[in-house]
């Protein structure tokens with residue numbers, strides 16, 4: 439069994455891990471290793487690449503223990519790095535934009551909050567070039583790729599050992615500090631690993647909902663002004679929070695594969711556009727007694743869809759939903775005298791989303807869509823599509839100090855998988871904060 443020694447091991451090469459490595463190098467820390475089970479360092483940086491430079495989006499100020507002005511300083515810092523990549527383009531200008539004021543006014547009239555952040559975008563097809571650009575900034579860091587961390591244990595000398603597998607081979611790496619930035623895909627693994635180490639954790643809310651796809655022309659009035667508009671609804675019936683999220687003008691709906699289920703998501707290419715736009719509409723769900731484990735709840739919903747869809751997500755036309763009937767393959771892309779066909783960009787099974795989604799969530803989503811249709815008339819065209827399930831698991835939270843060090847000294851956390859962010863910019867910021875905490879620890883020891 440091989441054994442390597444480092445000062446810092448970072449688990450995960452997404453934005454949290456890469457920005458942490460960048461900051462550690464800048465602070466003069468050497469012998470840094472980034473470990474990722476994937477053969478290419480990237481995490482979610484290969485997905486779409488919409489950047490929201492606004493502390494109200496994707497950044498939980500309480501969780502990161504930041505005030506808005508400090509958060510803005512970090513945002514500026516992260517922005518300087520990302521926008522240095524030539525293919526990253528500004529897609530929403532907020533300064534003196536009277537169209538934004540009028541959209542905000544229309545939303546307010548319908549009791550809806552509207553947020554228009556400054557936004558930039560590079561597109562899924564530029565993802566690899568973006569990752570190469572970032573990786574070029576961390577030249578002194580060792581990248582152990584295709585290496586899966588199975589468990590973390592104390593080494594008895596104040597540091598930690600990560601037990602890993604690389605193909606069939608077992609590898610052990612040790613370090614004085616470990617930064618866990620495993621993203622959503624590694625969140626459940628880390629939850630188990632954290633239990634073994636004695637890390638405290640709590641359950642946060644999850645977001646459950648649908649991916650809505652419509653003809654691009656119906657939403658252009660909004661997306662021509664704000665690329666990824668954020669509408670936030672407080673529902674009248676259940677007093678729950680629903681929001682639009684991750685809008686992709688000219689984009690495609692995608693499936694994400696997990697062990698026992700599939701979820702839907704969306705992205706856009708920078709060059710090739712579709713005639714459709716899609717966005718997520720998600721309902722925040724928090725649970726208390728007797729079940730506080732929101733992960734289990736979300737997984738049960740996802741597995742129910744997996745069962746109903748024969749292993750695929752389900753898609754239902756708005757026209758069918760209104761009539762209370764399932765969608766079927768024969769009528770799906772039909773063109774009638776009254777409306778154009780909308781060609782679905784994702785292979786999902788036509789069915790009935792109300793069979794798999796709890797009634798309260800369906801009520802909330804439909805109430806929100808009806809309000810949105812008042813602000814952007816036409817979106818509830820019968821041909822528009824609702825794909826389910828779209829679920830955002832950011833649920834396991836690890837209490838930390840302001841340096842993102844957990845109750846187990848020397849174990850730091852960052853990024854989406856530890857509940858510290860919800861998106862690329864927030865993940866990058868949390869990586870920087872954790873790196874500063876680690877460097878500070880080394881300067882004191």
Ligand SMILES: Cc1cc2nc3c(=O)[nH]c(=O)nc-3n(C[C@H](O)[C@H](O)[C@H](O)COP(=O)(O)OP(=O)(O)OC[C@H]3O[C@@H](n4cnc5c(N)ncnc54)[C@H](O)[C@@H]3O)c2cc1C
Nearest residue numbers: 450452453454475481482485488587621624853854861862
């Ligand atoms: C389709 C899609 C589109 C998206 N579009 C956007 C967008 O436009 N804008 C935006 O802000 N966000 C978007 N996101 C979300 C964004 O990708 C995440 O918020 C972000 O990547 C989180 O960063 P992270 O560093 O916390 O984790 P990640 O980027 O997920 O990186 C975690 C890494 O850890 C590795 N890992 C996990 N466990 C282990 C282990 N045990 N051993 C070794 N390696 C491990 C994983 O392989 C992964 O590479 C999108 C996500 C998806 C799925």
